[in-house]
Amino acid sequence: xxxxxxxxxxxxxxxxxxxxxxxxxxxxxxxxxxxxxxxxxxxxxxxxxxxxxxxxxxxxxxxxxxxxxxxxxxxxxxxxxxxxxxxxxxxxxxxxxxxxxxxxxxxxxxxxxxxxxxxxxxxxxxxxxxxxxxxxxxxxxxxxxxxxxxxxxxxxxxxxxxxxxxxxxxxxxxxxxxxxxxxxxxxxxxxxxxxxxxxxxxxxxxxxxxxxxxxxxxxxxxxxxxxxxxxxxxxxxxxxxxxxxxx
Amino acid sequence: xxxxxxxxxxxxxxxxxxxxxxxxxxxxxxxxxxxxxxxxxxxxxxxxxxxxxxxxxxxxxxxxxxxxxxxxxxxxxxxxxxxxxxxxxxxxxxxxxxxxxxxxxxxxxxxxxxxxxxxxxxxxxxxxxxxxxxxxxxxxxxxxxxxxxxxxxxxxxxxxxxxxxxxxxxxxxxxxxxxxxxxxxxxxxxxxxxxxxxxxxxxxxxxxxxxxxxxxxxxxxxxxxxxxxxxxxxxxxxxxxxxxxxxxxxxxxxxxxxxxxxxxxxxxxxxxxxxxxxxxxxxxxxxxxxxxxxxxxxxxxxxxxxxxxxxxxxxxxxxxxxxxxxxxxxxxxxxxxxxxxxxxxxxxxxxxxxxxxxxxxxxxxxxxxxxxxxxxxxxxxxxxxxxxxxxxxxxxxxxxxxxxxxxxxxxxxxxxxxxxxxxxxxxxxxxxxxxxxxxxxxxxxxxxxxxxxxxxxxxxxxxxxxxxxxxxxxxxxxxxxxxxxxxxxxxxxxxxxxxxxxxxxxxxxxxxxxxxxxxxxxxxxxxxxxxxxxxxxxxxxxxxxxxxxxxxxxxxxxx
Numbered sequence: 001x002x003x004x005x006x007x008x009x010x011x012x013x014x015x016x017x018x019x020x021x022x023x024x025x026x027x028x029x030x031x032x033x034x035x036x037x038x039x040x041x042x043x044x045x046x047x048x049x050x051x052x053x054x055x056x057x058x059x060x061x062x063x064x065x066x067x068x069x070x071x072x073x074x075x076x077x078x079x080x081x082x083x084x085x086x087x088x089x090x091x092x093x094x095x096x097x098x099x100x101x102x103x104x105x106x107x108x109x110x111x112x113x114x115x116x117x118x119x120x121x122x123x124x125x126x127x128x129x130x131x132x133x134x135x136x137x138x139x140x141x142x143x144x145x146x147x148x149x150x151x152x153x154x155x156x157x158x159x160x161x162x163x164x165x166x167x168x169x170x171x172x173x174x175x176x177x178x179x180x181x182x183x184x185x186x187x188x189x190x191x192x193x194x195x196x197x198x199x200x201x202x203x204x205x206x207x208x209x210x211x212x213x214x215x216x217x218x219x220x221x222x223x224x225x226x227x228x229x230x231x232x233x234x235x236x237x238x239x240x241x242x243x244x245x246x247x
Numbered sequence: 248x249x250x251x252x253x254x255x256x257x258x259x260x261x262x263x264x265x266x267x268x269x270x271x272x273x274x275x276x277x278x279x280x281x282x283x284x285x286x287x288x289x290x291x292x293x294x295x296x297x298x299x300x301x302x303x304x305x306x307x308x309x310x311x312x313x314x315x316x317x318x319x320x321x322x323x324x325x326x327x328x329x330x331x332x333x334x335x336x337x338x339x340x341x342x343x344x345x346x347x348x349x350x351x352x353x354x355x356x357x358x359x360x361x362x363x364x365x366x367x368x369x370x371x372x373x374x375x376x377x378x379x380x381x382x383x384x385x386x387x388x389x390x391x392x393x394x395x396x397x398x399x400x401x402x403x404x405x406x407x408x409x410x411x412x413x414x415x416x417x418x419x420x421x422x423x424x425x426x427x428x429x430x431x432x433x434x435x436x437x438x439x440x441x442x443x444x445x446x447x448x449x450x451x452x453x454x455x456x457x458x459x460x461x462x463x464x465x466x467x468x469x470x471x472x473x474x475x476x477x478x479x480x481x482x483x484x485x486x487x488x489x490x491x492x493x494x495x496x497x498x499x500x501x502x503x504x505x506x507x508x509x510x511x512x513x514x515x516x517x518x519x520x521x522x523x524x525x526x527x528x529x530x531x532x533x534x535x536x537x538x539x540x541x542x543x544x545x546x547x548x549x550x551x552x553x554x555x556x557x558x559x560x561x562x563x564x565x566x567x568x569x570x571x572x573x574x575x576x577x578x579x580x581x582x583x584x585x586x587x588x589x590x591x592x593x594x595x596x597x598x599x600x601x602x603x604x605x606x607x608x609x610x611x612x613x614x615x616x617x618x619x620x621x622x623x624x625x626x627x628x629x630x631x632x633x634x635x636x637x638x639x640x641x642x643x644x645x646x647x648x649x650x651x652x653x654x655x656x657x658x659x660x661x662x663x664x665x666x667x668x669x670x671x672x673x674x675x676x677x678x679x680x681x682x683x684x685x686x687x688x689x690x691x692x693x694x695x696x697x698x699x700x701x702x703x704x705x706x707x708x709x710x711x712x713x714x715x716x717x718x719x720x721x722x723x724x725x726x727x728x729x730x731x732x733x734x735x736x737x738x739x740x741x742x743x744x745x746x747x748x749x750x751x752x753x754x755x756x757x758x759x760x761x762x763x764x765x766x767x768x769x770x771x772x773x774x775x776x777x778x779x780x781x782x783x784x785x786x787x788x789x790x791x792x793x794x795x796x797x798x799x800x801x802x803x804x805x806x
Binding site: 084086108144195197215 | 297473474475597658
């Protein structure tokens with residue numbers, strides 16, 4: 001179910017206009033907010049017709065927005081070594097941190113696009129030259145050795161494979177793994193579960209706070225909350241979405 | 248060609264934390280006020296619990312005007328000043344009060360009389376060499392009624408420590424006397440803050456919940472805090488945070504005397520042949536407009552207050568408005584609020600929900616609350632520890648040198664410890680010094696071609712000694728609460744651009760060392776009022792906003 005939620009969040013952002021009209025349609029059948037986010041994907045008509053039934057898992061269909069196929073494969077391998085999938089659960093690959101980075105590079109992080117292009121190209125060049133194959137095809141132990149050397153600024157002849165590049169990728173891998181799923185990563189709330197963060201909520205009572213990581217996760221994006229969506233305010237309703245009356 | 252508009256009584260430049268307060272006493276005095284604000288209106292719908300938007304992409308910094316005017320910064324004249332990535336300014340109705348932590352302290356009475364009190368108690372030679380610090384032109388008692396008005400007009404929660412000289416339980420034992428209690432009790436405690444309070448009592452200290460411009464219960468038509476955890480750089484989704492956008496500005500608009508003009512960028516303050524200000528010139532879209540007024544209240548950020556004066560040149564003021572004395576930009580300081588201590592605890596702290604203003608304060612080591620006879624500094628620091636944790640910043644926690652910062656070992660470490668760390672917040676007495684100042688950058692310009700402000704300033708020995716001393720106290724506190732490992736950070740250097748920026752248009756009795764008189768009006772241009780941290784000559788050891796707001800109310804009322 002949460003897989004579908006993730007996919008829906010992507011679509012809502014990527015196709016705001018369609019999403020709005022779909023949302024208004026769904027409102028007609030009593031589905032808004034979180035319910036909308038868990039509904040299956042597909043065409044507008046299929047959406048409204050199938051919204052009430054629990055859908056099967058929908059395959060992810062989406063294009064990379066800025067990264068090339070090779071860049072994304074190498075970056076995903078890199079991110080997967082920073083936050084690996086292991087005995088402590090899934091990692092950056094499963095959380096789709098690279099999807100977050102790809103989208104951000106087309107928008108808020110455009111200024112980093114060049115640095116990614118240059119760094120990932122050097123990573124490929126170095127891997128091909130020293131190991132005879134692409135970085136993402138190397139065994140994990142060899143990937144780790146290259147990353148370790150990068151953090152030590154110990155890769156001679158490849159000026160951009162340095163700790164600065166590593167730190168940038170590390171930062172953005174963390175951002176993508178632990179961010180609100182609205183932005184394309186933290187799929188299935190993998191990142192928040194890893195930390196024991198019980199998720200965004202509009203209000204927290206002392207009893208809820210005191211449960212810490214044992215509190216049942218909210219399993220929602222900030223933008224599942226009706227007051228923060230792009231839906232226009234209903235005539236006559238408060239601009240605070242009614243939440244101001246709750247305390 | 249500029250279009251001249253009908254004259255008004257008062258123009259307020261900037262409807263933020265201070266301009267947004269000043270409009271209320273201005274309209275109460277029956278004056279017609281035009282408020283020019285460079286940003287627009289935000290609503291609760293804009294304020295989602297979103298760490299990417301608030302803290303990574305830093306929405307307050309993306310506002311159109313301020314992001315093109317990022318100050319350059321250098322430690323001293325031996326360096327080339329450079330623009331950093333960020334800035335602390337904000338455009339929008341409510342300004343920084345939309346997204347600030349909202350800690351709303353009154354300064355300690357000592358902060359008003361640092362020179363005379365230090366001299367009386369320890370001797371004149373204890374004022375740091377090169378400091379240009381002066382006593383304020385009045386005492387805490389003069390400002391007390393204005394603190395009171397702002398606390399009630401905005402809605403400030405807190406536990407009084409001293410009502411008319413009578414000490415109160417649960418409050419700050421060192422605060423100056425107040426006429427009455429806060430309008431609301433302090434924000435609630437949490438398991439973590441209770442643990443830290445217990446530890447402080449073991450050390451013989453007096454912990455208390457600090458004051459905040461955040462409702463702890465229903466106040467007027469606004470609810471109490473929802474404690475959802477996205478207050479830091481976040482606007483409030485239920486308007487429990489008492490920003491001027493939901494308090495004094497709408498209250499002033501009810502009078503019909505306040506006209507708000509948004510997306511208005513002031514280019515210049517105008518003056519006549521006698522040196523009196525006559526209004527302002529501003530830009531909306533591609534239109535240049537002139538708004539004549541009898542008085543102008545300059546209420547932008549500290550950096551922009553000095554900058555706009557320096558850019559407002561005329562025959563009467565060739566070096567900038569009100570700057571024939573050469574004092575605009577002088578006595579600048581950024582609050583020393585860095586150099587935190589970071590603790591690791593052996594158990595989860597349950598800090599996933601909460602806010603920076605929900606914390607515990609220790610004032611034993613602030614101001615002159617302790618004997619400095621055998622110490623090599625004056626002043627001190629307020630120790631603050633608080634609840635606030637968000638997932639991305641939690642994952643970027645210190646590794647305490649226990650693991651590398653990537654890979655399976657690191658992942659196991661953050662899985663175990665994400666909710667077991669805490670970073671302190673220690674605000675320290677910071678003084679003005681010769682050599683620390685603001686001026687116009689000789690090279691870097693904004694998109695309209697105007698120079699940005701240049702910060703030349705660094706912390707000196709007095710601040711660094713306070714930092715080292717208070718880090719010791721903070722470590723004691725964390726250890727008493729059961730912390731198993733401590734990391735300390737560097738003691739300070741270049742001041743850089745700060746949310747807590749003071750000076751540049753200092754207030755004082757001596758017109759040769761100050762820009763404004765004791766009421767906040769420019770010595771050289773008496774109908775120009777200047778509002779904000781830019782008039783403050785000392786920082787104290789606590790957040791500046793409430794003091795700047797109280798001063799703004801007083802200046803506005805005096806007009």
